[in-house]
Amino acid sequence: MKLASIIISCILLASASADILQNPDFELPPSNWTANSTSPFFTLDQNSTIPGWTFEGGVQYVTAGAGLSLPQNGHAILLGQDGRINQTFTATGEQMQYLLTFALARGVQNCASNASLVVSAPDSSAQFSFTQKYSKEPWEVYGHQLGSWGDGESINLVLQSQAIDADPNSICWPVVDELSLITIGSVNQDNDNLLPNGGFEFGPAFPGFSNEGVLLNSEPSLSESALQQWMVMGTVKYIDAKSYFVPEGKAAVEIVAGISAGVQTAKLLQQGSNYNLEFMLGDANDSCSGDLTVGVIAGSSVQNFTVHSNGTGAAKKYSLTFKGTGPGPTPISFQSYTARQNEEGAFCGPVIDGVVLRVSSGYKPNMHCAFLIALLLLGLL
Structure with missing residues (x-):
């Protein structure tokens, strides 16, 4: 057996592509668009075509300026009354999960209420509101x-507006821009951690135009969450080391939605056996100061942990020992008991990273792959 095949079978598989969607930033304009310095809004009609996209209902092509702020000061799409755009792509290769990142704004800053954006694909739908x-x-x-697809399946991605207020004139319609679609394969546990993605390294792509992180809304399903192998409670912010303080690796989770928000996973463990849970708790260097408290639930064990933050980026390692429950998977969760705002008025909170679960005796799972690799490197296979 070759070294490459052993390593591929033992490590997690992930890949990203920037070419899945056509014209994801809408910088290729509609066919009949002409720049107009007096208005940033251009209404699409039956004579309009958008490269890569089809549309229905009230859709406008918008340009940054005249009081409208967009990522990278470029162009975007406003979805008005019954507005809808869609694009079809092909899921090539093996079965992969498709993770979408996008920017959401509103076309008018002062209005009575926001309309929401509905993002859907085969067998999935989610609603987002600008806050x-x-x-x-x-x-x-x-x-x-x-969702998860492969083997040449044809996937239709749909983005459409949904009014919250009965009066369409009082609604701030959603503006969408800078879509990014990546694929990711199976995420498995490593040799020293029973929890897959315990370091939160695998999730949606971080956009190059933003240093604000990626918001993840509540998702009660492990298999359908964009944060691989973790359910989301409330709203959390997926943060990267380029823009924030991240205790370990390249990514972490900041629990921003206040009390009861957080992340949760579950693992099938030996009932009655002792396990040790380690994690990092701190702040993201985003001026989130004060006491940051997190409640950790592992099986039947519940314990609170608090760090005092100056908002300048720091973390401490904590641990607790608990017993596996049964007969089903043992839940492990991190919930914020803190509601904070930083100096700029944005909601913020504790950062969780480096979550490691081990059998308390020190036994390390999945050593077979590591042993085979070591033998191969030594020339014994």
């Missing part, structure tokens, strides 16, 4: 898992 609670920018970045 400006978690960002100092006039737009927010969201992540979402569209």
Whole structure:
């Protein structure tokens, strides 16, 4: 057996592609669009075509300026009354999960209420509303898992507006921009951690235009969450080491939606056996100061942990020992008991990273792959 095949079978498989969607940033304009310095809005009609996209209902092509702020000061799409755009792509290769990242803003800053954006694909649908609670920018970045496909399946991605208010004149219609679609394969546990993706390294793509992180809304399913192998309670922010303080690796989770928000996973463990859970708790260097408290639930064990934050980026390692429950998977969760806002008024909270689960005796699972690799490197296979 070759070294490459052993390593591929033992490590997690993930890949990203920037070419799945056509014209994802809408910088290729509609066929009949002409720049107009007096208005940033251009209404699409039966004579309009958008490269890569089809549309229905009230759809406008918008340009940054005239009081409208967009990521990278470019172009975007406003979905008005019954507005809808869609694009079909082909899921090539093996079965993969498709994770979408996009920027969401609103076309008018002062209005009575927001319309929401509905993102859907075969067998999935999710709703997003612009809040400006978690960002100092006039737009927010969201992540979402569209679904899992492969083998040449044809996938139709649909984005459409949904009115919340009965009066269409009082609604701030959603503006969408900077879509990014990546694929990711199976995420498995490593040799020293029973929890897959315990370091939160696998999730939606971080956009290059933003340093605000990626918001993840509540998702009660492990298999359908954009944060691989973790359910989301409330709203959390997926943060990267380029823009924030991340305790370990390249990514972490900041629990921003206040009390009871957080993340949860589950693992099938030996009932009655002792396990040790380690994790990092701190702040993201986003001026989130004060006491940050997290409640950790592992099986039947419940314990609170608190760090005092100056908001400048720091973390401490904590641990607790608990017994596996049964007969089903043992739940493990991190919930915030803190509601904070930083100096710029954005909601913020504790950062969780480096979650490691081990049998308390020190036994390390999945050593077979590591042993085979070591033998191969030594020339014994």
